[in-house]
Amino acid sequence: MPAFSLDEYQTRIELVQARMRASGIDVLWVTSPPNMNYLSGYDAWSFYVHQGLLVGLDEPRPIWIGRKIDIPCLRHTSFLKPEQASGYGDEFLSPPAHAMDFVASVVHSKGWARSVIGVEIDAPYFTALAYERLRSSLPHCRLVDADRLVNWVRIVKSPRELEYLNQAGEITDIAMKVGIEAIAPGVRHCDVAGVVYQALISGHPEFCGDAPDYQTMPKGRRTDAPHLTWTDERYTIGEGCTLELGANRFRYHAPLSRTVYVGKAPKRLVALSEFVREGLESALSAVKPGVSCESIEAAWRRVAARAGIEKESRIGYSVGLGYPPDWGERTASLMPGDQTVLSPDMVFHLILGIWGNDQGYELSETFRVTQSGYSCFSKLPRTLFLRDR
Amino acid sequence: MPAFSLDEYQTRIELVQARMRASGIDVLWVTSPPNMNYLSGYDAWSFYVHQGLLVGLDEPRPIWIGRKIDIPCLRHTSFLKPEQASGYGDEFLSPPAHAMDFVASVVHSKGWARSVIGVEIDAPYFTALAYERLRSSLPHCRLVDADRLVNWVRIVKSPRELEYLNQAGEITDIAMKVGIEAIAPGVRHCDVAGVVYQALISGHPEFCGDAPDYQTMPKGRRTDAPHLTWTDERYTIGEGCTLELGANRFRYHAPLSRTVYVGKAPKRLVALSEFVREGLESALSAVKPGVSCESIEAAWRRVAARAGIEKESRIGYSVGLGYPPDWGERTASLMPGDQTVLSPDMVFHLILGIWGNDQGYELSETFRVTQSGYSCFSKLPRTLFLRDR
Numbered sequence: 001m002p003a004f005s006l007d008e009y010q011t012r013i014e015l016v017q018a019r020m021r022a023s024g025i026d027v028l029w030v031t032s033p034p035n036m037n038y039l040s041g042y043d044a045w046s047f048y049v050h051q052g053l054l055v056g057l058d059e060p061r062p063i064w065i066g067r068k069i070d071i072p073c074l075r076h077t078s079f080l081k082p083e084q085a086s087g088y089g090d091e092f093l094s095p096p097a098h099a100m101d102f103v104a105s106v107v108h109s110k111g112w113a114r115s116v117i118g119v120e121i122d123a124p125y126f127t128a129l130a131y132e133r134l135r136s137s138l139p140h141c142r143l144v145d146a147d148r149l150v151n152w153v154r155i156v157k158s159p160r161e162l163e164y165l166n167q168a169g170e171i172t173d174i175a176m177k178v179g180i181e182a183i184a185p186g187v188r189h190c191d192v193a194g195v196v197y198q199a200l201i202s203g204h205p206e207f208c209g210d211a212p213d214y215q216t217m218p219k220g221r222r223t224d225a226p227h228l229t230w231t232d233e234r235y236t237i238g239e240g241c242t243l244e245l246g247a248n249r250f251r252y253h254a255p256l257s258r259t260v261y262v263g264k265a266p267k268r269l270v271a272l273s274e275f276v277r278e279g280l281e282s283a284l285s286a287v288k289p290g291v292s293c294e295s296i297e298a299a300w301r302r303v304a305a306r307a308g309i310e311k312e313s314r315i316g317y318s319v320g321l322g323y324p325p326d327w328g329e330r331t332a333s334l335m336p337g338d339q340t341v342l343s344p345d346m347v348f349h350l351i352l353g354i355w356g357n358d359q360g361y362e363l364s365e366t367f368r369v370t371q372s373g374y375s376c377f378s379k380l381p382r383t384l385f386l387r388d389r
Numbered sequence: 390m391p392a393f394s395l396d397e398y399q400t401r402i403e404l405v406q407a408r409m410r411a412s413g414i415d416v417l418w419v420t421s422p423p424n425m426n427y428l429s430g431y432d433a434w435s436f437y438v439h440q441g442l443l444v445g446l447d448e449p450r451p452i453w454i455g456r457k458i459d460i461p462c463l464r465h466t467s468f469l470k471p472e473q474a475s476g477y478g479d480e481f482l483s484p485p486a487h488a489m490d491f492v493a494s495v496v497h498s499k500g501w502a503r504s505v506i507g508v509e510i511d512a513p514y515f516t517a518l519a520y521e522r523l524r525s526s527l528p529h530c531r532l533v534d535a536d537r538l539v540n541w542v543r544i545v546k547s548p549r550e551l552e553y554l555n556q557a558g559e560i561t562d563i564a565m566k567v568g569i570e571a572i573a574p575g576v577r578h579c580d581v582a583g584v585v586y587q588a589l590i591s592g593h594p595e596f597c598g599d600a601p602d603y604q605t606m607p608k609g610r611r612t613d614a615p616h617l618t619w620t621d622e623r624y625t626i627g628e629g630c631t632l633e634l635g636a637n638r639f640r641y642h643a644p645l646s647r648t649v650y651v652g653k654a655p656k657r658l659v660a661l662s663e664f665v666r667e668g669l670e671s672a673l674s675a676v677k678p679g680v681s682c683e684s685i686e687a688a689w690r691r692v693a694a695r696a697g698i699e700k701e702s703r704i705g706y707s708v709g710l711g712y713p714p715d716w717g718e719r720t721a722s723l724m725p726g727d728q729t730v731l732s733p734d735m736v737f738h739l740i741l742g743i744w745g746n747d748q749g750y751e752l753s754e755t756f757r758v759t760q761s762g763y764s765c766f767s768k769l770p771r772t773l774f775l776r777d778r
Contacts, residue, residue, distance in 0.1 A: 044616040045603040045616040048513070048714040067702075068701070070614070070616060072614035076617060090701065094726075121516065129534070130517065188591075191591050197583070197590055198584060198586060199583070201586055201619075208578075208579030208580075208582075208621040226462070232592075314479050324714060325436050328437070
C-alpha cells in the first residue's frame with residue numbers, strides 16, 4: 001500500500017541517519033508532513049494536530065507518534081506496523097495538556113532521556129510551544145536545529161519518484177488545457193476553477209491526482225498579485241488570467257504556469273510574453289549538472305535586463321513531495337546567492353511571474369536535471385494563450 | 390473588496406484590543422492565517438512564508454508584515470492600505486537571514502522595543518525558530534503566550550458571517566448530493582472526488598465556493614480511518630464510503646458528513662446508522678444557550694452506551710473561518726471536560742465518526758446555537774445512503 005518499496009524507504013532512513021551521525025544527533029523528531037511521508041509513507045490529513053516520527057540513530061525504523069484515532073490511517077498508508085506507533089488521547093488536544101508531554105514520555109520509554117534530539121526548528125507545524133514543552137519535559141536532552149535535514153535528502157529523486165512526477169506532469173497538462181479551453185467571455189471565474197480541480201483529481205485514465213494544494217488563477221487587475229484564487233465574477237473581453245496549477249501524484253507535484261488573454265492581446269503583453277519565453281529558455285539552457293542555482297537565475301536576468309524587466313524575487317525552487325502550505329521543498333532556490341550545485345535528478349519549478357503591472361504575466365516549467373542538461377515535465381507550448389470565443 | 394464592512398473589522402480589532410488590555414499585552418503578533426484574515430481581510434495563499442499582523446493597543450489598524458511580492462494580494466483583499474504594510478525581500482527566505490529579524494526592525498521603528506508582545510505560541514505557522522529569533526532580536530521585550538486570543542473572539546458569529554456560513558452550507562449540500570449520485574459500481578473513486586471538488590467550487594448559481602481544504606472520503610476498508618482521501622480504485626458492490634465535505638464561502642466552512650453503501654447494506658451497518666442518528670439528534674436536542682460543551686457530548690454518550698458504541702474522541706468543535714491545515718477554530722470542543730458555555734451564534738461541527746470496525750460510519754451536522762436551541766446548515770436526510778445502480 002505505501003507508494004514505494006520497503007527498500008526505498010530503508011535507503012531514505014539510512015541517508016537521514018548518516019546526516020544525523022555527521023551532525024551529532026541521536027534522535028530526530030520529524031514533524032513536517034512531507035518528511036513524515038518520505039520516511040514512513042504516512043499520508044493522512046491529520047497534521048492539524050501535533051504528530052511526528054522519532055528516528056533513532058540505531059533503530060531500523062522510526063516510531064510514529066500522533067493522535068490515537070489516526071493509527072488506522074498509518075495502517076493503510078505506511079509500512080510501519082501499529083506496534084511502531086504511539087497514539088495519544090484527545091485530552092492532549094487542549095490546554096493544560098500538550099501532545100509534547102506525550103512525545104517526551106515516549107522518548108523516556110525508549111531510553112533517550114539523555115540524548116541529543118534534532119528538531120525541525122523552522123518548519124510549519126512545529127510550533128513555538130511544542131519546542132518549549134519538549135525542552136522543559138526533557139531537561140537532560142539537548143535539542144538542536146535539524147531543520148531541513150530530511151528536506152536536503154529529498155532533493156535528488158529516485159526513478160520511482162520521477163515516475164510519479166511524470167504522472168503529475170501529465171495531469172497538470174490535462175488540467176491546464178481544460179482550464180484554458182474553459183475560459184471565455186461570460187463564463188464565471190469559479191466555473192473555470194471547478195473544471196480545473198476536477199481535471200487535477202480525475203487526472204488520467206490510468207492514474208488519478210491527489211488532493212490539490214491551492215491553485216492560483218487570478219484574472220483581470222488581480223493578476224498583478226501572485227497568490228490569489230478566484231471569485232464569482234465573469235470573464236470579460238480585454239482581460240487576462242494567470243494560471244499556476246500543480247497536480248500531484250502520491251503528493252509529488254509538477255507545477256506549471258501559463259497566461260491567457262480574453263480578446264485581442266495588447267502589444268505590450270505580447271512583447272512581454274516573448275521576452276519572458278526567451279528568458280525562460282535561456283535559463284533552461286543554462287541547466288546542467290555542476291552549475292549553481294544562482295547561475296540559472298543569472299541567465300534569466302541577462303535577458304530580463306535587456307527587456308527592461310525588473311524582478312527582485314527568486315525565479316524557482318526545488319519541488320517534489322508536498323503538503324499544504326507548500327509544494328516547494330524549502331531547500332535550493334534559483335536566486336542570487338544560492339550556490340547549491342545542480343546534480344542529476346534534482347527537480348525545480350522555474351517560475352517567471354511578472355507581477356509589477358496592471359496585467360501580470362506568468363510562465364513556468366517544472367524541469368529535471370539530466371546527465372547533460374534538463375527535461376521538462378510539460379509538453380504545452382510556452383505562448384500567451386488567446387481566448388476570444 | 391474585503392468580505393466585510395470596515396465597521397465590522399473595526400469592531401473585531403476593538404474586541405481583540407480589549408482582550409489584549411485585560412492580559413497586559415501591548416502588541417499582538419498575529420500569524421494564524423484565519424486570524425490575519427479576521428482582522429484585516431487579507432486572503433492570500435502566501436502563508437508558506439512567515440507573515441503576520443502587528444496589532445498595537447492604541448493603533449486603530451494593524452500593520453501587515455509579509456513578503457514584498459504579496460503586497461498586491463493585500464491591496465486586493467484587505468481594507469489596509471499599502472502604507473500599512475511592510476514587505477521583506479526574498480533574501481529573508483533562506484538562512485542565515487530570517488523574516489523575524491525584519492519583524493523586529495518594524496517593532497523597533499514603531500517604538501515598541503520595550504513592550505509586552507503577545508504571540509500565538511501554539512499556532513501552526515509560528516515556528517519554534519520564529520519565536521527564538523523574535524526573542525533574541527527584541528531583548529527588551531517580553532514575549533507572552535497569546536495563543537487563541539483572536540480565536541476566542543471569533544467564536545460568536547455576526548449576521549454577515551452567518552450569511553456566508555449559510556451559503557457554504559448550501560454549497561456543501563450540493564456537493565454532497567453530487568458525490569452520492571456519482572457513486573456506483575465500476576466508477577473510479579477519484580472521479581467521484583473530481584465532481585465533488587467541482588461542485589464545492591462552482592457552488593451555487595449565485596455564489597461560488599473558495600479553494601477547498603482537504604475533503605476526506607475513504608471507501609471500503611479504509612473507512613475505518615478518519616483522514617484519508619481517495620485512490621484510483623473503482624467502487625464495487627459490498628463496500629461503503631464515508632464523505633466528510635466542507636465547502637467554504639470567503640473561507641467560512643460548513644462541513645457535513647454522510648455515509649454511502651454500494652449494494653445491499655449489512656444489517657449491522659443499518660442498525661449502527663440508526664443508533665448514530667439517534668445519538669446525533671439527542672446531542673442536538675441538548676443544544677441551547679447556557680449549557681456546556683461537555684453536556685452536548687454527554688447526551689450523545691448516553692445513546693452510544695445503550696448501543697454499545699465506544700468512542701473516546703471528541704464529537705465536535707467550533708468551526709468557521711479556516712485555512713489549511715484546519716477548518717476548526719481551535720477553541721471549544723464537544724468533549725468531556727470542556728466547560729465552554731454555549732451562547733447564541735456560536736457554530737459547531739458535530740461529527741460522529743465511528744471508525745472502530747472494518748466498515749466505518751460517519752454522520753455530522755454543522756449547527757448554529759440559536760436563542761432557544763439550534764439550527765443546522767444542511768437540509769440533507771440523516772440516513773445511510775444506498776447506491777446499487
